[in-house]
Amino acid sequence: MRILIVGAGIGGMTLAALLKQRGIKPTLIERAPNFDHAGYMLGLWPLGYRVLHGLSLYEQFAAECIECKHYEVRDNHGEIVKNWSMGSISNRFGANLSCTRPQLIKLLHAGLGDTDLRFNTSFESLQQEGEEVEVTLSDGSSETFDLVVGADGLHSKVRTLVFGEQPYYHTDWGGWVWWVDLNSVPQETFVEHWGAGRFFGVYPTRDGAGVYAGAPVMGEFDQQGAGRRERICEQFAGMGEIVDTCLAAMPDDDESLFFWKLSDVRSKEWAHGRVVLLGDAAAGFLPTAGIGASMAMESAAVLADELSRTNTRFLEHALSLYVKRRKHRVESTQNDSRHLAKMMFIKSATVAHIRDVATKFYSLEQLAGSIAKAFDEPI
Template sequence: MLIDTPLANQLGAQRDDRLRVLIVGAGVAGTTLAQLLRRDGLHPALVDRMPAFDHPGYMLALMPLVDQAFIDLGIHDEYLAAGTPMARYAFRSHRGKTLRTDSMSELLGAYGDSLGISREALIEVLTHDGCPVTLGTTVDAVTGAARGAGGTARFVGREGRAIGEASFDLVVGADGIRSRMRDVLGAGPLDVARTGWSGWVAWADERGDSALGEELWGDGFFLGAYPVKGRLGVFLGGPDADLAGGPTAFAASVRSRVDDIGPRLDEALAAVAAAPDPYLWRLEDAGVAHWVLPHGVLLGDAAAGFLPTAGIGAGMAIESAWLMGRMLAGAAPDALPGLLAAWERAERPRVEAAQANSRVLARLMFRRGRLTAWLRETTMRMLSVQSVLGPIVRLVAARPDPEALLAAQQARMR
């Protein structure tokens, strides 16, 4: 579990480390990197601006590209136990009829495990043997010379109150899609895709097939149900203007437009309507041109935040953290510039390819109009999920090799 720890204790623990590392953001990417560095004998300082562990939570789909991170952390069995296999995917028409069901096992099974898991359960797996973090704390400046992508970080607590400074060889901004560390580190302009849609996330009881994820691409709405351990994660979305009446009214509107929703998706709609304060997810992404900056590195959603359309964002964040952790294993401070540059050259094209695929799917999914829906459904009858997710499958099949990257970097240094 994440253990709230005074900042002074974290800084003291790393006093004799060969690399002094600061990670800002205790989400999926930041926690993964922190735990990998701890396995390598370091004591990275991990801080998060949230004053408590009160993230609303949502469901995640994780493809096999994350497996090696869990294997390296020694928690692969715990990960499998906490998740649910995503064996099949069903696509429904705008009126609710199931048009096709495809096997995700046949598509990705050769490469490893594809699971549905809640964000809360994933963080618990990553931190099963404990993970110190200082809550209610972030960084508002990083200045001064450093041997790597670091410098002197100025910490602030609640209400922006300064609480001290410390120097680091490496500062990692992993504080999410609405990252403040982008500005702190001078990342420059954002590349943002705004769909004009948002959606509510809720949880429903599982009915029927616990290995089936299904989506209903409606005329001006989207409804998805995704299995996690013992329940369904539900997403109900639509154009921002149409959501103004709240989740209960929008769920009723969707139900009136569907002929054949079935008991499973009917319960999913009811769960959104009944949730006291469902999490509203704005469907937009963000990215920056450079991840490695003079005084820090951006990681995960801070570097490239995803639309949820391809179910790949969390997986790419874990892969990026895993690859960075492997490349930093045993590294000295003076090797950081070259290693981090090699990491970005290898990982950024992969992440941006996945992000581009998510944007293409968003243009297909988040549309309105009966003619558009009919054309979309005609296309989807002919295309398999393998055709739609082909670029993602190629990424899964060609996971980067950190040993090869390290050898190439050593050759560059000669």
Template sequence: MKIIIAGAGIGGMALAALLRRRGVTAELYERAANFDHSGYMLGLYPIGARVLHGLDLIDDFFATSERMETYTVCNGHGQEIHSYELGQMLDGFGYSGGIMRGELLTLLRKRCEDVPLHFGTSVTGFEQAGDKVEVKLSDGSTNRCDLLVGADGIHSAIRRQLAGELPDHETGWGCWVWIVRDTRRPPTAVVEHWGAGRFLGLYPIKGGLGVVAATPTRIMGPNAVGGDGARVKAHFAVLGEGIADVMAALPDDLGQTFWWQLSDVRAKSWHQGHVALLGDAACAFLPTAGVGASMALESAAVLDDELGRTDARFLPGALARYEMRRKPRADSFQDDSRKLASMMMIESTELSWGRDQLMKFYTLDMLAKTIAQSLAKPI
């Protein structure tokens, strides 16, 4: 079976690695020129990290990530509202850690050393004829395969051809992302500051912290502030002196940071004929619950599982089973991420205060209901 994967992100690379383990070599096309710009952080829950066991990469993950042990929510003045022990939910299921996206891609690439990977080339479209797919590439050439997997992200060209233009679910917020090294903060603590019109998250990675500073786009987005980091620092200063060290690490030139427009999208169907969607191309996630990478790894594992029990003649049935196993679960995680976003991203001072009072009584299971329930469920 010849397989082409559009996109060499977490989902695409994981699928290629899983296929290779079974002796199937896929061909990858990635629009980026290299992996140099894959430098923001992400978290992996046990539901995603366990896929690395099957690739014999779990020890490498332990070595390149930082364990997440506590989760603390503070108000808009830096005062603690509630602190949670993550082990209460995760113990018994596996390891949860923070890692740089580039580090995770490097790990996955170790299992794809002989897999053809074409940087600087994207899949722009396709045509299905019988049981074959003619793939159109950005360099003007074409390729043929039995299966095309669209793992080309939230703005997927594959999804657009399958389903047309789908509206993004917009929060109206975006975030600046940067890394702080050599911090003296507790290395395993996740800390979030929920202010009015401001959100600041501190996430452990090996040797430092990943920082997310979110705010309404119209106020502090790239078009509003240009490249002026000083304006962003001033905007977040009201969160208190406790964040002075991480805000000082924000570059004055915002061109050195990563801007993330906080939106997502949901495909109505994940497959058609001999074409399937994977990762953000199928169901993109807001970062509020931190599940995007875990979901991509899970989906890659399920797709590989279904492909391992069929051949090219029966691909449509295998892809239908893949969608049945994955779409409801991914949609429920996306719903959780959206609900968390509505709690975190509040502009009104009064509503923010009311939210803070309610948070004093929230359990971890209430905050992350779908994650808690999913840990023991089969996929």
């Protein structure tokens, strides 16, 4: 079976590693020149990382991670609103493991072996003819495949060319990302300050703690260069000691920082003929629930499973089964991440106060219902 995977992200590389294990060697193309800028921090639930057991990569992965044992929400002034123990989930299903995206990408890359991975390569066009897909690559060459998997992220070119423009969900918030020394912030705890017109999160990994400082995208908040540090410090002043420590460690204005606009996307269709979408290309996730990477890995496992039980003649039926197994589950958890965004990102001080009072009475399972339920559902 000749398979092209477009995008060497978490979903695409998980799929490639699983297919290789089943004796199918896909071709994997990645438009970036390398993995040097593979991203920042992420949390991985057992929904996703249990796939690594089958690839004999779990023990190495777990050894490189920090277990998130607590999830703590603070208010606009740094006072604790709620501290949830993750024990109710970790004792039954497995821990939430915090790592960096480059760590996970490197690990998955090691599991690919001699898989045909081509950096600096994208595609120009896709043409389906009968039971084949002809692909024109960025170097001008053309190759023919039985299946093309679009795993090329939130702004998927495969999705746009095959399924047309799909609606994005915009929060109209965005934020700055940087690293601080792990010893200067709480460890084994994800700490988030849910403010009024501002949000500040700190997420520990073994390589340091990732910081996300978010607010409505307006004025000069998202501007690089001179004055950036002063604007950010002013925006998040008075949020407490943890925030002050992170602000003091912010890089100077002449260093580039990543600005992350918080949007997601949902494709109405996932499969057409012999082209199928995977991960963020099918349904992108806001980072609010920390579930996007887990969903991509779980989807890769299901797609690999269906492909391993078919041949090229009945490939399209296998893709339809993959969509039936995944689409509702993924969209339900995506809805939860959107719901959490509405709770976290509030402009009004009055509404934020009401939110904080209500949050004191939430259980972790109530906070993200579909996600909690997904732990105990088959895929």
